[in-house]
Amino acid sequence: MSDDTARFVRTEMAPAERPPIRVTGLIGWVRKHLFSSIGNTVLTLLSIAFLAWVMPPLLNFLVFKAVWTDPDGLKGDLCRPEGVGACWAFISARITFFVYGFYPQTELWRPNIVLISGLVLIVPLFTPKAPYKVPNAILFFIVLPIVSFFLLTGGVFGITPVPTEKWGGLLITLVISVVGITCSIPIGILLALGRRSRLPIIKTLSILFIELWRAVPLITVLFMASVMLPLFMPQGTTVDKLLRALVGVTLFESAYLAEVVRGGLQALPRGQYEAASSLGLSYWKSMAFVILPQAIKHVIPGIVGNFISLFKDTSLVSIVGLFDLLNTMQSALGDQDWLSPNLTVTGYIFAGLVFWVFCFSMSRYSRFLERRLDTGHR
Amino acid sequence: MTTTAAHLDPPRTAFLNDPVVRGVIYQIIVAGLVVALFVFILSNAVQNLVAQNKTMGFDFLNQVAGFDIFFKLIPYDRASSYWGAFAVGLLNTLLVAFVGIILATIWGFILGIARLSSNLIISWLATIYIETLRNIPLLLQLYFWYFAVLKTMPNVKQSFVYFDTFVLNKRGFFVPWPVLDDRFIYAVGATVVAIVAAFAVRRWALRRLEATGKRFPVGWTNLGILIVVPVAGYLLSGSHVTFSIPVLKGFNYEGGEDLPPELVALVMGLVLYTATFIAEIVRAGILAVNKGQTEAAASLGLREGDRLRLVVVPQAMRVIIPPLTSQYLNLTKNSSLGAAVGFPELVNVFAGTALNQTGRAIEIISLTMLVYLTFSLGTSALMNIYNARVALKER
Numbered sequence: 001m002s003d004d005t006a007r008f009v010r011t012e013m014a015p016a017e018r019p020p021i022r023v024t025g026l027i028g029w030v031r032k033h034l035f036s037s038i039g040n041t042v043l044t045l046l047s048i049a050f051l052a053w054v055m056p057p058l059l060n061f062l063v064f065k066a067v068w069t070d071p072d073g074l075k076g077d078l079c080r081p082e083g084v085g086a087c088w089a090f091i092s093a094r095i096t097f098f099v100y101g102f103y104p105q106t107e108l109w110r111p112n113i114v115l116i117s118g119l120v121l122i123v124p125l126f127t128p129k130a131p132y133k134v135p136n137a138i139l140f141f142i143v144l145p146i147v148s149f150f151l152l153t154g155g156v157f158g159i160t161p162v163p164t165e166k167w168g169g170l171l172i173t174l175v176i177s178v179v180g181i182t183c184s185i186p187i188g189i190l191l192a193l194g195r196r197s198r199l200p201i202i203k204t205l206s207i208l209f210i211e212l213w214r215a216v217p218l219i220t221v222l223f224m225a226s227v228m229l230p231l232f233m234p235q236g237t238t239v240d241k242l243l244r245a246l247v248g249v250t251l252f253e254s255a256y257l258a259e260v261v262r263g264g265l266q267a268l269p270r271g272q273y274e275a276a277s278s279l280g281l282s283y284w285k286s287m288a289f290v291i292l293p294q295a296i297k298h299v300i301p302g303i304v305g306n307f308i309s310l311f312k313d314t315s316l317v318s319i320v321g322l323f324d325l326l327n328t329m330q331s332a333l334g335d336q337d338w339l340s341p342n343l344t345v346t347g348y349i350f351a352g353l354v355f356w357v358f359c360f361s362m363s364r365y366s367r368f369l370e371r372r373l374d375t376g377h378r
Numbered sequence: 379m380t381t382t383a384a385h386l387d388p389p390r391t392a393f394l395n396d397p398v399v400r401g402v403i404y405q406i407i408v409a410g411l412v413v414a415l416f417v418f419i420l421s422n423a424v425q426n427l428v429a430q431n432k433t434m435g436f437d438f439l440n441q442v443a444g445f446d447i448f449f450k451l452i453p454y455d456r457a458s459s460y461w462g463a464f465a466v467g468l469l470n471t472l473l474v475a476f477v478g479i480i481l482a483t484i485w486g487f488i489l490g491i492a493r494l495s496s497n498l499i500i501s502w503l504a505t506i507y508i509e510t511l512r513n514i515p516l517l518l519q520l521y522f523w524y525f526a527v528l529k530t531m532p533n534v535k536q537s538f539v540y541f542d543t544f545v546l547n548k549r550g551f552f553v554p555w556p557v558l559d560d561r562f563i564y565a566v567g568a569t570v571v572a573i574v575a576a577f578a579v580r581r582w583a584l585r586r587l588e589a590t591g592k593r594f595p596v597g598w599t600n601l602g603i604l605i606v607v608p609v610a611g612y613l614l615s616g617s618h619v620t621f622s623i624p625v626l627k628g629f630n631y632e633g634g635e636d637l638p639p640e641l642v643a644l645v646m647g648l649v650l651y652t653a654t655f656i657a658e659i660v661r662a663g664i665l666a667v668n669k670g671q672t673e674a675a676a677s678l679g680l681r682e683g684d685r686l687r688l689v690v691v692p693q694a695m696r697v698i699i700p701p702l703t704s705q706y707l708n709l710t711k712n713s714s715l716g717a718a719v720g721f722p723e724l725v726n727v728f729a730g731t732a733l734n735q736t737g738r739a740i741e742i743i744s745l746t747m748l749v750y751l752t753f754s755l756g757t758s759a760l761m762n763i764y765n766a767r768v769a770l771k772e773r
Contacts, residue, residue: 033498040497047499201405205412215754216747217711223729224747227739231426232419312515319517319718326518333525344526352514352522359513 061085061342062349079340086346090338097332098351101168101323107160111171114148118178126365128372141182148175164242168323170354172242176314176324180249181307187250188257189296193287195262206258213255218313221248226320245317253310260302264295297373304366308359315355326351423740436745438736439464445731447722449638460732467727468749474641474723475710478648482709483702485649486656493661504657512654517715519651524643524719531639534630545624545631551642552624555635561617568611575607576600640721644713652709656702663698696768703761710753724749 021027034044065085067078070093079087091098100111121140124130152175155161167175194206213221225248229239268291276286296303318327329351333344393399427434439460446456451469454462492504511519529548532538537547545552583594612619624634667690675689717726724746733742 033496036496043495043497043500047497047503050503051499199401199405201409205408211755212747212751215751217714217725217750219714219717219725220729220743220746220750223725223733224743227733228743231423231739234422235425235429308513312513315515315517316715326515326521330521341530344530345522348518348522348526352518355515355518356510356513360509363509363513 076336076338076340076343079338079342084340085342086349087338087340087342088346088350090332090343090346091350093338094332094335097169098325098328098354099170101172101328102166103168103171104160104162104166107154107162110151110154110159110162114144114151115171115174118144118148118174128369145179145182164240167242169328170325172317172322173311173314173325175242176246176249176317176322177307177311179246180253180310180314181303183246183250184254184257185303187254189261189292191254191258192261192265195258196265210255210258213252214259218248218252218316219319221252222316222320224248225251241320241322245320245322249310249314249317253306256306256309257303260299260306261295263302264297264299265291267298268295300373301366301370304362304369308362308366311358311362312355325354432737434738434740436741438738438741441736443732443735445735447727449641449722460736463727463732464724464745467722467724470716470721470727471710471713471723471749474644474648474713474716474721475706478645478652478709478713479706481645481649482652482656482705486653487660489653489657490660490664493657494664508654508657511651512658516647516651516712517718520643520647520715520719523647524639528639528643534626537626537631543623543634545634547631548639549630549636550639551637552631552634553637554621554623557620557622559617559619561615562612562619564615565608565612565617568615569608571611572604572607576603579603638721640716640719643719644716644721644723647715648709648712652705652712655705655708659698659701659705663694666697667693692768699764699768700761703757707754707757711750714750 018024019028022031035041062085065083067084067087067089070078070089075090075093078084078089096105096108100108103111118140121136121144125133125136125140130136150156151159152167153162153164191206191210194202195210197203197206222245225244226241229244229247233239272290272294273286276290279286281289314324315326317324318330323331329347332338333347394403424434441460442456443458443460443463444456445463447454447463447466449470450466451473452462452465454466489504489508492500493508495501495504531546531548534547534549537545539545543554579599580596583596586592586594622633622635624631624636671689671693672685675685680688713723714725716723717730720726729742729746733739736742
């Protein structure tokens, strides 16, 4: 190889050509996701047209043309003119009613303490990395309800009694859902164990209980609690309206939770049961220390899901005459001072938004948990 | 426990530590407690009823109800008995459930597929819709449709009229309605014959395909049968179906069918809400079928349609059907919320008006619960049969 003057050998790889502009960057992204075929193009154009048709009036109604403040105390006159959007001023004027119902104005510090301490306790409880889970859970599920009960009802330690008829709004929605879930978890676990029991009477009773409550709509359960419960009590006893609803909600919810827990029990491999009994643990000990901790861990997302439906279902107590968030809204909408064409829509949008924020964040949390638990061993 | 002599003697447990004996004792205790609870409840109920001068029993069902119901599928008036009111309510519940299930299934499948669409705008829209509506209580949505939308519709004079046939105003939604004559029954008969024939053709074609490998265009043939036979039946029978169209007469629209706002709000709320859950079920079902299944079917030489029909859809359906049925059941149970917007379904008519009039709380609530219990147990019985049929046949 003597004559190599004209020869050129690359010593390094030629840099790759940039991909054609049509498949990268914004253009490529748009082509791939929006205009990949004729059908897709048609769908994209139709949905853009739909958005262009819906969004401007929606934004105008909710934000730009909405009435946000009522500095002069005009009330309804402010929202009555033609072309005015949502009447948010109404919401801010009546917000204490939506949160506390008829709770006396001077005593609002009591529900405030309950709500704030609930928030302070629930955040670390549902943060997986936060320490002291057990004391935290005891505080939230046992101490807080007892303290809240005395604080909210009053009549002890010299604080004025506030009958439950005066409770309302978001407060009662939260009370019903938290008490409902707290009471129904232990009942649900017992029912789930009963359903899987080898003892025929206990098994049959559990199945009957679970299937009965799961089969009927909550509204009939609430009707039952409100008209039949007083009949079932000894003569002369009166059952508080809120308590009736709580009994109905708890019975209903524990049947659903029982099925969720049963799912977790069935998902456990048989070896766990056998290992527990080969250690000589009694039935209750093996359940408490081996089976349930694993089974419940599996079904936490399911329990959160149940809690979401319970939270939404609390709105039904308005049908039996309790003033929950939805019912306070319903009654505030009849306010003559604020009467205006957009009032109803505004009210329902606000109530929906409150429910949505709670339920959506819970469902996000449950997805987060699912992903987190998914990586662990099964 | 001493273990030294364990291999010589069978372990002797104390009588009370024997699991069998303990089981019996536990059960006796529980059964005793339950019986005691029932006795307590019943004796209280009897005392309370005596104190209120009331009696128990279902004899009131034959008494005259004395109230009218504005939406009914069977003849009913003030002079009818409580049985009649019960039947009207039950049929209305079934109507709402039936229509709601069909519409929610269609809308839910569309949404579920849209959420999986490769078109991002479509899938975003579907996601936003699903995540918004499923996180707001159904009752609130019903109130919204009823009080904020349908009740704010214009008066009769300013009704919205679409295509001169659909009318929407404060009194409800007026739609054209077919007026059938006696001979229409022949067209119905022809339709039944066509459906039977279509199944027969499909069966025959499948047999032939398995025996000889020859294909037969089942889809097109059956489409032809299902169109031609009923149309021929209709034409030959000489039946004449006309449509009654809503027309403004005096102060109200006449003709057509008036769907009251209560019904429209209830069905609309149920469908829009339940469809979000169905959409998630459909999405999960489709995602549950492994991609390898499609590829395996393709490598067997099945064509696109057969791949979907024989491999993908049956597996997706195995995942979809059980939760779908429980959504159907939920929809049926949720139709009881019609009571909140004043639609006369079972809970409203029976556990509402009839209960207020007669005061027979125990009887009426039990009967109402029994109805829902029957729906639920019937559905789960069907579901168990289905599950047994489609369960994975494992080695």
